[in-house]
Amino acid sequence: xxxxxxxxxxxxxxxxxxxxxxxxxxxxxxxxxxxxxxxxxxxxxxxxxxxxxxxxxxxxxxxxxxxxxxxxxxxxxxxxxxxxxxxxxxxxxxxxxxxxxxxxxxxxxxxxxxxxxxxxxxxxxxxxxxxxxxxxxxxxxxxxxxxxxxxxxxxxxxxxxxxxxxxxxxxxxxxxxxxxxxxxxxxxxxxxxxxxxxxxxxxxxxxxxxxxxxxxxxxxxxxxxxxxxxxxxxxxxxxxxxx
Amino acid sequence: xxxxxxxxxxxxxxxxxxxxxxxxxxxxxxxxxxxxxxxxxxxxxxxxxxxxxxxxxxx
Amino acid sequence: xxxxxxxxxxxxxxxxxxxxxxxxxxxxxxxxxxxxxxxxxxxxxxxxxxxxxxxxxxxxxxxxxxxxxxxxxxxxxxxxxxxxxxxxxxxxxxxxxxxxxxxxxxxxxxxxxxxxxxxxxxxxxxxxxxxxxxxxxxxxxxxxxxxxxxxxxxxxxxxxxxxxxxxxxxxxxxxxxxxxxxxxxxxxxxxxxxxxxxxxxxxxxxxxxxxxxxxxxxxxx
Numbered sequence: 001x002x003x004x005x006x007x008x009x010x011x012x013x014x015x016x017x018x019x020x021x022x023x024x025x026x027x028x029x030x031x032x033x034x035x036x037x038x039x040x041x042x043x044x045x046x047x048x049x050x051x052x053x054x055x056x057x058x059x060x061x062x063x064x065x066x067x068x069x070x071x072x073x074x075x076x077x078x079x080x081x082x083x084x085x086x087x088x089x090x091x092x093x094x095x096x097x098x099x100x101x102x103x104x105x106x107x108x109x110x111x112x113x114x115x116x117x118x119x120x121x122x123x124x125x126x127x128x129x130x131x132x133x134x135x136x137x138x139x140x141x142x143x144x145x146x147x148x149x150x151x152x153x154x155x156x157x158x159x160x161x162x163x164x165x166x167x168x169x170x171x172x173x174x175x176x177x178x179x180x181x182x183x184x185x186x187x188x189x190x191x192x193x194x195x196x197x198x199x200x201x202x203x204x205x206x207x208x209x210x211x212x213x214x215x216x217x218x219x220x221x222x223x224x225x226x227x228x229x230x231x232x233x234x235x236x237x238x239x240x241x242x243x
Numbered sequence: 244x245x246x247x248x249x250x251x252x253x254x255x256x257x258x259x260x261x262x263x264x265x266x267x268x269x270x271x272x273x274x275x276x277x278x279x280x281x282x283x284x285x286x287x288x289x290x291x292x293x294x295x296x297x298x299x300x301x302x
Numbered sequence: 303x304x305x306x307x308x309x310x311x312x313x314x315x316x317x318x319x320x321x322x323x324x325x326x327x328x329x330x331x332x333x334x335x336x337x338x339x340x341x342x343x344x345x346x347x348x349x350x351x352x353x354x355x356x357x358x359x360x361x362x363x364x365x366x367x368x369x370x371x372x373x374x375x376x377x378x379x380x381x382x383x384x385x386x387x388x389x390x391x392x393x394x395x396x397x398x399x400x401x402x403x404x405x406x407x408x409x410x411x412x413x414x415x416x417x418x419x420x421x422x423x424x425x426x427x428x429x430x431x432x433x434x435x436x437x438x439x440x441x442x443x444x445x446x447x448x449x450x451x452x453x454x455x456x457x458x459x460x461x462x463x464x465x466x467x468x469x470x471x472x473x474x475x476x477x478x479x480x481x482x483x484x485x486x487x488x489x490x491x492x493x494x495x496x497x498x499x500x501x502x503x504x505x506x507x508x509x510x511x512x513x514x515x516x517x518x519x520x521x522x523x
Binding site: 036040045050051052054055058059062097098101104105108109112113115116214217218221222224225228229231232235236238239 | 261267271
């Protein structure tokens with residue numbers, strides 16, 4: 001019981017969340033509108049890839065978010081393990097589905113971009129492959145979170161998993177890069193254009209801001225849901241034991 | 244307008260990419276909001292029940 | 303050290319008493335590999351081309367097969383709690399369990415691997431390196447798997463969940479294991495891959511007992 005009470009009544013968080021949420025939503029709506037406008041009207045079509053390069057403005061920010069969300073999960077897990085801050089676990093748990101969604105989008109939009117560019121829906125390119133593994137890591141984390149009846153155990157087990165996974169991400173990335181240079185698919189167009197023109201960089205950054213704001217907004221909604229669910233759990237326990 | 248929608252022949256790839264992205268994000272946002280509302284409702288119901296129980300036991 | 307050896311011997315004798323159980327992992331390994339010629343056809347050059355990859359993937363799956371029970375029985379009958387209370391650090395306990403696991407699954411896999419390499423028409427240049435790579439790689443599999451096995455204790459749907467957690471983490475071992483063997487067969491560089499596999503082993507030897515013990519502690523709370 002004592003453990004469950006740790007979660008009870010984080011009033012200050014709820015107050016703060018109520019303050020931030022409308023701003024996050026506003027930032028998302030404005031920057032998504034501006035970002036989409038720039039992506040379709042001010043950004044030039046790529047001289048090699050034509051209009052299909054416009055997929056970049058969702059694809060690249062989504063892949064940034066996939067890594068960002070996993071990092072947030074790992075940091076929050078470390079905080080939850082070391083300082084046992086109750087909100088840390090709640091935020092890690094709430095981040096996972098958002099991260100999984102962005103990772104899936106990075107793969108799906110990459111695939112839609114790859115079809116006209118590489119002539120195939122999927123290429124075992126180093127980046128695509130590591131993002132695919134990242135999706136597996138997100139799914140594994142969510143599965144472990146959902147596999148326990150006891151919330152405290154779920155929190156600790158998945159926090160350890162998130163940290164182990166996070167340590168492994170660079171190793172997996174390194175291995176996949178190595179593997180890919182051995183089996184370089186011939187048709188891959190090198191995407192690493194080192195000098196990206198500002199007219200393409202700006203919409204990219206603004207879309208990234210839009211996704212970040214979206215993340216904050218959904219994260220707060222999900223965290224509030226988790227906190228209410230904790231209160232429901234305490235009430236149920238009371239009814240079983242005291243009622 | 245038609246030319247814009249055609250996306251230089253890449254319409255079949257560009258529009259699904261954007262549609263899927265914003266569609267999935269909207270779905271996730273909707274599911275999260277719905278989850279919050281449902282849980283809140285459940286909490287309200289349970290705490291109302293708890294109050295009734297308490298009143299009963301007072302009598 | 304004495305206690306460590308005692309724990310390893312205890313797990314080994316338990317495994318041998320069950321006898322068939324540790325045999326089953328090897329049988330699974332053999333059957334899984336044998337399915338491939340039946341699936342892709344008996345053409346020798348095709349088989350030779352995929353032999354190292356198939357053997358490594360099958361080894362990964364087999365090593366995972368017996369992981370679920372690594373801590374499960376001790377967790378259920380309460381002896382894990384006794385182990386946690388004993389003077390031996392839990393990290394060392396994890397290491398002892400992993401050692402026993404490797405001896406009962408990793409080692410038999412390595413013994414069976416050359417036979418399977420013959421069945422898969424692998425070029426004979428690859429045999430030695432396959433064994434060396436498996437020797438360096440399979441301990442990492444047991445070590446990483448132990449963390450997953452500790453985390454799923456007491457959860458619903460343990461086995462499937464375990465594979466979901468552990469297999470993505472096995473990818474680096476798979477990549478460098480296969481690459482070393484293919485390098486030896488193709489006549490190019492393979493020492494670097496073996497060194498990296500060894501590096502993974504040392505790295506996981508240093509880190510995973512710690513994570514595994516943390517996993518056990520939270521399971522016992």
